[in-house]
Amino acid sequence: MTDFSLQAHSLQKSFGRRLVFCGITFNLNKPGVLGISGPNGSGKSTLIKILAGINSPTKGQVIHSDNGKEIISEKIHNYIGFVSPYLVLYNEFSAWENLNYFALIRNISFDKSKVESLLDQFLLLNRKDDLVKAYSSGMKQRLKFIFALMHSPAFIFLDEPTSNLDDEGKQTVYNLIKSESEKAIVVVASNERNDLANCNEVLDLNYYKR
Numbered sequence: 001m002t003d004f005s006l007q008a009h010s011l012q013k014s015f016g017r018r019l020v021f022c023g024i025t026f027n028l029n030k031p032g033v034l035g036i037s038g039p040n041g042s043g044k045s046t047l048i049k050i051l052a053g054i055n056s057p058t059k060g061q062v063i064h065s066d067n068g069k070e071i072i073s074e075k076i077h078n079y080i081g082f083v084s085p086y087l088v089l090y091n092e093f094s095a096w097e098n099l100n101y102f103a104l105i106r107n108i109s110f111d112k113s114k115v116e117s118l119l120d121q122f123l124l125l126n127r128k129d130d131l132v133k134a135y136s137s138g139m140k141q142r143l144k145f146i147f148a149l150m151h152s153p154a155f156i157f158l159d160e161p162t163s164n165l166d167d168e169g170k171q172t173v174y175n176l177i178k179s180e181s182e183k184a185i186v187v188v189a190s191n192e193r194n195d196l197a198n199c200n201e202v203l204d205l206n207y208y209k210r
Helices: 044-051 095-105 112-121 137-149 167-180
Strands: 004-015 018-028 032-037 059-066 080-083 155-159 185-189 201-204
Touching (some): 018 044, 080 137, 095 137, 137 155, 155 167
Parallel strands (some): 032 201
Antiparallel strands (some): 004 018
């Protein structure tokens, strides 16, 4: 069985003179769910992008490991799944074309049966050939989950994962978090009580200010 870990060492982030957070340290060495909470502007999105290797901290270090060996930055995207409201889809492509293109540019295999299973799970299978510009905001949010999960990532980062979703869509996400957390490290940034209720522990950014 492959063992993955996510470590944060004394993370600090500043924008100019404005300190967003400092002193964040933790070690996740088994599957589960870490929540990140805090008021708007506290740095939840900033922190989750740093943990996913999208942005860099001002100080400190994030280490992703596979069986005790650090994953190099050039390879980390193959291990990461990321969902957020601000990710952009190609509106002039169909959902199926978007997913194919995503797999191509990230150099990951396109498993047709797995993608169709995910499309079915998120109630998009019968709309896979429709242009994304015809999708509602909730449908686009569900499609982003398929992008994040199609390559079975070891680390899943979810920023405001239930935004734009109705109750049925939210429940699908909660079921997904539960199932994925049995084999992957999941990080959820949210202020929604129900989102955070799915977490094993919650990191409150209010405690990392000076």
